[in-house]
Amino acid sequence: MVDQIIDDETIEEMEQLLNVASDFTRLKILHALLSGEKNVGELIEIVGASQSLVSHQLQVLRNNRLVSVRKDKTRVYYRLDDEHINMLFEVVYAHVMEKRMKKEDY
Amino acid sequence: MVDQIIDDETIEEMEQLLNVASDFTRLKILHALLSGEKNVGELIEIVGASQSLVSHQLQVLRNNRLVSVRKDKTRVYYRLDDEHINMLFEVVYAHVMEKRMKKEDY
DNA sequence: GACAAATATGAATATACGTTCATATAATAT
C-alpha cells in the first residue's frame, strides 16, 4: 500500500505530522487524551509541566488539528481529533518495546 | 493496549524514534528502503540529495537502528532493520490522506 | 605504489523550536 511512489508533498505532510508528534510534552498530552477529553488544568497536572508550556504545546496540536476544543464556562476541554493517533501510539510503542527486547540479548 | 500508564522513559524513547522519522531526507530514504535494500549511490539517486547529506542521515538511521548495513566490495547496502517502519508509514500516510479529505470539504 | 570510485566524517553555519518569564484576555463571583 505505501510501497508505491509517494510524492514529495505527501512526504512533507508526513514529516509535519511526525514533527508534531516527536516532542516529549506533546506526547504526554496526546497520551493523556487517549483516555478521553481533559481540560487544560487537568493536563497541566497529568503532564507535570508549566501552565505556559502546556498551553503553547496545545496550540501546536490545535494548529495541526491533532486535537479539537470545547469550551465550558472558564474551562477549555481538549480531545483527540484523529483516530489514527491511537494507531500511531500503538506502532511507536511496539517499536520501542521490541528494540528494548533486542537490547537485552545484545 | 497503549491507553495504560506509560512511564516517562518509554515516552522519551518514543520521542526519539519519532524525531528520527520526522525529517524529509530520512523519510525519503526509509521510503526507498521499503521496496528492498539499496546501496548509498542508489539512495543518493532516488532521494535526490547530496552525497554528504545522504551519508549523514544514513548515520542517524544507523545509530538509531532503523537500518542495518551490509558491505560488498566498495558498495554499502542499507536495509530496514525493523518491521514496524512499514506500519509507521502506513499509519502516518493514512493520517495525511484523511486530513487531506477533510480539508476538501472545509 | 598511484589512482579512481564509493562512502564516511568533521567543522561551520543557519535555522527551527522548546522552554521560561511576564503579561494579556476572558469568564465568573463577590
Added chain:
DNA sequence: ATATTATATGAACGTATATTCATATTTGTC
C-alpha cells in the same frame, strides 16, 4: 467595579540539528 481563576499569547534565550563544504578513509584496479 474589583478580584480571582483559567487559559492564551508574545518576547527572549538557548539548544538541537539539517545542510553544505572540504577532507578523510576504504577498496579495487592499473
